[in-house]
Amino acid sequence: MRRLAFVRTPTGMLGLTLLVGVITIALLGPLFAPHPPDEPVGIPLVGPGDGLPFGTDFLGRDVLSRVLWGGRSVLLLAGLATFLAYVVGGSAGLFAGYNRRVADGVLMRGADVLLSMPPLILLLVLVTGAGTSKAILVVGVALVQAPLIARVVRAATLEQSVRGFVEAAVARGERTPAILRREILPNIAGSVAADAGLRFTYSILLVASVNFLGLGLQPPAADWALIISENRSGLDLNPYVILVPAALIALLTIGLNLVGDSIARTLGRSG
DSSP states (O other): OOGGGGGGGGHOOOOOOOOHHHHHHHHHHHHHOOSSSOBOSSSOOEEEEEEEHHHHHHSSSSHHHHHHHHHHHHHHHHHHHHHHHHHHHHHHHHHHHOTTTHHHHHHHHHHHHHHHHHHHHHHHHHHHHSSHHHHHHHHHHHHHHHHHHHHHHHHHHHHHHHHHHHHHHHHTTHHHHHHIIIIIIHHHHHHHHHHHHHHHHHHHHHHHHHTTTSSSSTOOOOOHHHHHHHHHHGGTTHHHHHHHHHHHHHHHHHHHHHHHHHHHHHHHHHH
């Protein structure tokens, strides 16, 4: 219950409200879309009018319908990438932090090599070389995120590995996987949860950046970043086609950051 205390803070409540609102739009939006996302319904790049509250895009498709359909891909791809990054980076950080003699030197030097490269450049090289597919995009974002996650988990594991309850488990003869699972993981879960919001935000921005550059999802897919990329030349004619998806991406990242910051502050006060 103590970990949920962030909800009672003003920033935590605001962040959670923004987060729930945008996620609700992304998940349930297709159920309320008035038109299919790829169906032209009027003249291209016309402003709001009858039955078209945000006007049309560059192909005459309903902006509202495409926006309501475009959030699922952002959440799904970023969520899968963040989960995979935690599986890889979290496992590496755990073993490196606990087994400092062998695993630390091998695993963390590999993480340092990846961290020396600009994340977006590395991701673009991977996507360009391996092809534009959802699987490649998810794996690429996870690979970029994993070294940072490994460092966070390693630092938290190092702090816990010298505690008395861990030493007692070692004295009882428990094996390393059991110690990591029963003794260390539950005690670093709060720190990892506080970091997860930041990593998810970064995954969203990376996925959106690749989609915006046309190297991720391809037309006629409905995706918030792809909508912005496709219609950027029509900003003067119908600004809503850019502003609405951009605002949703911004609100989603702001909400995640506020929740993550509130969790971190709450853990810091209670620690």
